[in-house]
Amino acid sequence: FRFSRRPDIGDKIRVSFEFFPPKSDEMEARLWDTVTRLQPLKPKFVSVTYGAGGSTRERTARTVKRILKETALTPAAHMTCVNAARHEVDEVIQEFADMGVTRFVALRGDPAEGVGAAYRPHPDGYANGAELVGALKGVGDFDISVSAYPEKHPESPDFATDIDMLKRKVDNGATRAITQFFFDNDLYERYVERARRAGIYIPIVPGILPVHNFTQVANFSSRCGALVPAWLAERFDGLQTDPQTHALVASAVAAEQVLDLVERGVGDFHFYTMNRADLVFAVCHMIGIRSHEAEAAGSAAA
Numbered sequence: 001f002r003f004s005r006r007p008d009i010g011d012k013i014r015v016s017f018e019f020f021p022p023k024s025d026e027m028e029a030r031l032w033d034t035v036t037r038l039q040p041l042k043p044k045f046v047s048v049t050y051g052a053g054g055s056t057r058e059r060t061a062r063t064v065k066r067i068l069k070e071t072a073l074t075p076a077a078h079m080t081c082v083n084a085a086r087h088e089v090d091e092v093i094q095e096f097a098d099m100g101v102t103r104f105v106a107l108r109g110d111p112a113e114g115v116g117a118a119y120r121p122h123p124d125g126y127a128n129g130a131e132l133v134g135a136l137k138g139v140g141d142f143d144i145s146v147s148a149y150p151e152k153h154p155e156s157p158d159f160a161t162d163i164d165m166l167k168r169k170v171d172n173g174a175t176r177a178i179t180q181f182f183f184d185n186d187l188y189e190r191y192v193e194r195a196r197r198a199g200i201y202i203p204i205v206p207g208i209l210p211v212h213n214f215t216q217v218a219n220f221s222s223r224c225g226a227l228v229p230a231w232l233a234e235r236f237d238g239l240q241t242d243p244q245t246h247a248l249v250a251s252a253v254a255a256e257q258v259l260d261l262v263e264r265g266v267g268d269f270h271f272y273t274m275n276r277a278d279l280v281f282a283v284c285h286m287i288g289i290r291s292h293e294a295e296a297a298g299s300a301a302a
C-alpha cells in the first residue's frame with residue numbers, strides 16, 4: 001500500500017513557495033504570472049528572498065508589499081544580517097513588521113562576492129542566523145524559518161557543528177527549518193535523524209528545487225555543497241538543446257523525489273520556484289494539491 005496513492009493525500013500535505021525579487025519590468029511580469037498561477041494551490045506561505053550581501057532590501061520589501069496588498073497569500077520575508085550593523089537590520093525588521101509581515105526566513109547570508117567567498121561578520125552586526133532569530137524575537141512573536149543543510153553547510157567543519165548551529169537557532173525561537181535543496185532523500189532522512197538525536201524537534205521542511213536548467217543547477221550545487229548524483233546527471237544528459245524533453249524529465253524527477261519523501265512520512269514541502277510555475281504546479285498536482293479552479297472545472301464536468 002502506497003501512502004502517496006491515497007485519494008485524500010492532498011489534504012495531508014502543505015506546501016510553501018519561494019520567489020526572488022525581480023530586477024526588471026519583464027521579470028516582474030513573469031513573477032506575477034507565476035504568483036497568479038500558484039496562488040490557487042493555497043500555499044501555507046510564500047517567501048521572498050533577500051539578495052546576496054543584503055543587496056535587495058528595497059526590491060524584497062516592494063515584492064512583499066505587493067503580495068500583501070494584491071493577493072490572499074501570506075508572505076514570509078527573507079532577511080540576512082551580512083554586511084549590516086545591528087541597527088540597520090533592526091530597522092529592516094521594523095519596516096517589515098510595520099507593513100504587517102508576521103513570517104520571516106532568517107539567514108546569515110553570503111558575502112556580496114557570492115557563495116564560497118570568505119564570510120566576515122560586520123563588526124557591529126549579528127554574527128549568524130541564530131543571532132538574527134534572537135533579534136527578530138525581540139521585536140515580535142513572529143513565525144521564523146531558518147536554514148538547514150542535509151549535506152552540512154560548506155563552512156561547517158563537521159555535522160556536529162552544523163547541527164549545533166541549528167540548535168542555537170531553535171533555542172533562540174525558530175519555528176521551522178527549511179533545507180537547502182538536495183537530490184538524495186537518504187541524506188535528508190539521515191540529517192533529520194541527527195537533528196532529532198540532538199533534541200531538535202521543529203519541522204525540518206525539505207526544500208525542493210525542480211531542475212529548470214541542469215547545467216545551472218550543477219554549477220550552483222558545486223558552490224553550495226549540494227551533491228548532484230551521477231544518476232541525475234545521466235537523466236539530463238544530452239537535453240540541454242531539447243527544452244521540451246528537459247522540462248518533462250525535470251517534472252518526473254521532482255515528482256519522484258517528492259513522492260518518495262511522502263512515502264517516508266514527509267508532509268510539508270518548500271519549493272524553490274525560480275519564479276516559474278509550470279514544474280512546481282505539476283509536482284503539486286502529483287501530490288494531490290488542487291487549485292480551486294480545477295475543482296470547479298471538475299465538478300462542472302461531472
Ligand code: FAD
Pocket residue numbers: 048049050051052053054078079080105106107108109110127128129130146147148153155156157161162163165166178179180181207
Ligand atoms: P548560519 O546558519 O548562521 O551558518 C551556516 C553554517 O556556518 C552553520 O551551520 C555553522 O556550522 C557555520 N558557522 C557559522 N558561524 C559559525 C561560527 N561562528 N563558528 C562555527 N561555525 C559557524 N541567502 C541570501 O543571501 N538570501 C536569501 O534570501 C537566502 N535564502 C535562503 C533560504 C534557504 C531555505 C536556505 C537553505 C539558504 C538561503 N540563503 C539565502 C543562503 C544562505 O544565506 C547561505 O547558505 C549562507 O552561507 C549561510 O546562511 P545561514 O543562515 O544558513 O547561516
